[in-house]
Amino acid sequence: GDSVTQMEGPVTLSEEACLTINCTYTATGYPSLFWYVQYPGEGLQLLLKATKADDKGSNKGFEATYRKETTSFHLEKGSVQVSDSAVYFCALSDRGGADGLTFGKGTHLIIQP
Amino acid sequence: GAVVSQHPSWVICKSGTSVKIECRSLDFQATTMFWYRQFPKQSLMLMATSNEGSKATYEQGVEKDKFLINHASLTLSTLTVTSAHPEDSSFYICSARDIDPGNTIYFGEGSWLTVV
Numbered sequence: 001g002d003s004v005t006q007m008e009g010p011v012t013l014s015e016e017a018c019l020t021i022n023c024t025y026t027a028t029g030y031p032s033l034f035w036y037v038q039y040p041g042e043g044l045q046l047l048l049k050a051t052k053a054d055d056k057g058s059n060k061g062f063e064a065t066y067r068k069e070t071t072s073f074h075l076e077k078g079s080v081q082v083s084d085s086a087v088y089f090c091a092l093s094d095r096g097g098a099d100g101l102t103f104g105k106g107t108h109l110i111i112q113p
Numbered sequence: 114g115a116v117v118s119q120h121p122s123w124v125i126c127k128s129g130t131s132v133k134i135e136c137r138s139l140d141f142q143a144t145t146m147f148w149y150r151q152f153p154k155q156s157l158m159l160m161a162t163s164n165e166g167s168k169a170t171y172e173q174g175v176e177k178d179k180f181l182i183n184h185a186s187l188t189l190s191t192l193t194v195t196s197a198h199p200e201d202s203s204f205y206i207c208s209a210r211d212i213d214p215g216n217t218i219y220f221g222e223g224s225w226l227t228v229v
Contacts, residue, residue, distance in 0.1 A: 042222055101147075101159065103156045105156045106156070
């Protein structure tokens with residue numbers, strides 16, 4: 001079946017550091033890929049997505065590129081802020097997100113001033 | 114923006130009792146909602162797809178008689194954990210699909226269930 005593997009946390013960085021959170025997947029079909037973010041006390045929010053190979057999703061300074069050859073969708077940001085502290089989930093869907101999602105375990109990101 | 118609300122956020126119940134968790138779409142109609150559970154340090158796992166006006170579709174390995182799902186209106190789905198046991202203690206999250214526009218999925222804040 002489908003699965004998502006993302007790097008274990010917590011990841012602790014200083015403000016303005018570069019961020020990469022690795023995500024790889026296995027899927028039987030041609031999935032859509034997502035990054036969700038969960039801020040403390042809130043529900044999961046869609047951060048960005050990509051629906052086909054070489055697509056780049058971007059939002060709030062975060063980027064991720066759909067790499068079919070390496071089955072990866074790594075999340076990157078050039079300069080993180082304290083407000084980026086949250087739990088980040090990589091996920092995939094075989095139906096463009098309209099159906100249930102397969103999630104990674106989540107990565108807790110802590111940004112220190 | 115669209116909001117999905119879950120209630121309660123935290124619940125503690127005794128073994129053998131049942132507990133109900135509500136998932137509401139506050140400003141849109143959701144014909145489809147999804148229920149997930151997450152154990153510590155594990156992924157969110159899809160439990161079932163809740164369809165308004167019809168029976169829920171359960172994922173393999175999820176006991177439908179234990180996790181009762183009712184989606185009686187376009188804005189409310191409920192998950193009832195029947196005869197709860199300590200191993201049912203988990204984080205339960207719902208999501209709702211807004212078909213207008215574009216099948217966007219919105220998640221609730223989640224509900225922590227502790228069975229003692």
